[in-house]
Amino acid sequence: MSTTRPYPPPGEPGPEAEGAASPVTPPPGQVRRLRLVGVSGAVPRSRDFAREALRDWGWLPAATADHRAAAEDVLLVVSELVTNACLHADGPEELRVSCAGKVLRLEVVDLGAGQPAPRTPHRAGRPGGHGMFIVQRLCLDWGVVRNGDRPGKTVWAELAAPA
Template sequence: MSTTRQQQPGDLGPEPGDAGAAPAVPVPASPGVPGGAVRSLALGTASGIVPLARDFTRQALHDWGWLPAATADRRAAAEDVLLVVSELVTNACLHAEGPEELRVGCDGKVLRLEVADRGAGHPSPRTPHRAGRPGGHGMFIVQRLCMDWGVVRTPGSPGKTVWAELAAPA
């Protein structure tokens, strides 16, 4: 079950060309999204990073036909994507010296989210998970909502990329 707020009509994130929005930059397909559509957003110097990442992702979902959602299941799938984006970006802010870039890719069957950061740590769900305690739920949420997730490091480079994959709605 998603916990993100219900979107109002027309609340689809920044419009193309909006002065406050970072432009979508076409990048090569990610490993989990062969030949699919991929968008990239630089986050390194932005303020309000989590809402910016959610708005950017919401606009991609709209452009790819996930939004506006025709059914409750499709709406829940889109809300899950936005929640996972929030958790990955927040985790990078809190534990990884901040996010550098968000990549969102979709091949029609799988939606892949990637957050590149400067941190050396390795994210993992807190165990044992204690639902009633504040904090420490981000990667547990990612694990529960996603088909798969992981961490990719580039040898000789600082930081890492944390990725997560969700099934596209039927």
Template sequence: MSTTEPYSPDADEPPIGQVRRLRLAGASGAVPRARDFARTALGDWGWLPAVTADQRAAVEDVLLVVSELVTNACLHAGGPDELRLRLAAKLIRVEVADLGPGTPAPRTPHRAARPGGHGMFIVQRLCLQWGVERSVDSLGKTVWAELAAPL
């Protein structure tokens, strides 16, 4: 189930401050569902169709980060609980909540030729910043990443 916080659309301005949520707990095919959901949100927010190379790169970066964070939750945290996308004036914040106790980190040292373990390294390279917020009740966490909006 997905939800969208309401806003009044204006043809000239993106819906700054809008949040989109997709419940993923127990869902099969979480990664493709999350990517499709993100692609739809980006379209609604005016990021698509991407006309310039910079706009296309920004969209692909968001979709890749969504994929990597959801995949990480699937592999290491018992599955994602919820995907949230938050639109701000100059960035988008991707959040994936899960119930897992671990803390994701890029593999150090990063070895490009070695299979697996590249997800958080990719997130670190593509994002302005990223981090982990623990749930108030100590059950789980939210892994978040912020990317610049296309020019």
């Protein structure tokens, strides 16, 4: 888990990434939310939801290979976070997507008690166990916020907007 800096509360975007530029900045404070309680096909539905937000915010259609790669990274991280909630946390409750300045923030809320972490040591040739390693490699930062006195947590990840 990341310990590189304090993280904002769930639902609030973190600080901007250095050296990145956003193609389109959504209205300030905009957070897109997708309820996932009891939904079948949560992973593809979450990817479609994130893809639509990226279209609305000008990330898609991608103007360059770098923009395309940034959008694909976002969709991959969404897949990994929602899949982990499905496999290890009794399913996701909600996906939140927000973009503030130069940073896109993803949050997956679940009721699980576990603590996501990259598998150590990472073994590239073995099946399974790559989700949080991928998140760690693609994101500026990521972490976990517990839901206080309620069960569950919010797993968040931040990615740089394409340059």
